[in-house]
Amino acid sequence: MRRISFLMLRMSTEMVACIAMEAISILENIHSKGFIHGDVKPENFLLGPPGSSDEKKLFLVDFGLGTSYLHQLYKVSESFPYKWIDEKWEKGYHVTAMATAGNRWAIVMSTGAGFYDQVVELDFMYPSEGIHERWDAGYMITSTAATCEQVAFVLSKHKRSTDMSQETLRTSEFSITHVEVKFPLPLINWEKDLYITSLCYGPIST
Template structure:
């Protein structure tokens, strides 16, 4: 998915977060991904999400009843969290797991029940993984490591997988790679690793190549 109208913001404090979200909504943009580091937020808003509306609340069960589903999630080290729930997704059911360690066994059980990972986030050393039914994937794998798993990701790319979620703690980084049931034409993917949020020049160079931001996370990338 490539949108000609996309904004990104970073180093946003809790007090200014809703201001940026409201300004984006007024411009016809909805959140496509969110991440947090050092108690500040990074936010990507896009006109091409395909969602019809969003809420940004922490009463998840009630919103599930209203057919809103979790599409982005992130947390800060001081305990703040942002859960983005959207209407207009293909999902039919969701489950989530909060854990002090990466919940691979839980993910494996949910795969067998027909769920796929659709969002991940961290807060300090804690993980949250969101899995959905009818996510549009035929297969999914996890790359979990203490550093950026370059070899594993390139091997998965060669087999047709693409990164659909990522998250990191100060100690580990996890990537979810998926094979869609309907594979788009001329699909390409790249990762961009920097010690700070990518510069405007870096992002615009990728946009010029018809690449759009799919996921953002902060975490450990090297020893």
């Protein structure tokens, strides 16, 4: 296989345009099947081996960041839209992202997110007891967001069995020291090292 990023230095403008069109066609095909590559860049496009029947065929490789979101919905609300979330759970959607602005909530829900069960911990302060109970039951925090009055944690159970652990940090000042100690970078082994999965700004209890 030959990397496009190196070969492009010797390609004509017409050839580069043809490769670009083929790359778009590949991505459209992937998206039509409900997948997102997640890391599209020249280094991940390869041409087939010289002299083979695939010599002029373009390939997209490295799906390590790929996912299979089939459909997404979003909701913007003046209050946390738990009823809407509950209705979408029944239709196979799961919360995949949350954000806030002032007292407004924005929720994104997706199908094919890799979860088979999901719960929400919504409170006026950090819901320590509820989170630890969910951890003991096999849930993992997959999304967080907060306003000045409320904080929401979404905890999910993954379809694939996982041997994972989580920690949370509440602080009035972002601690880079804690991050460097608890979440070592660069990440070497996801199975052994802790890494940041979610951040939010909101009320804390000491």
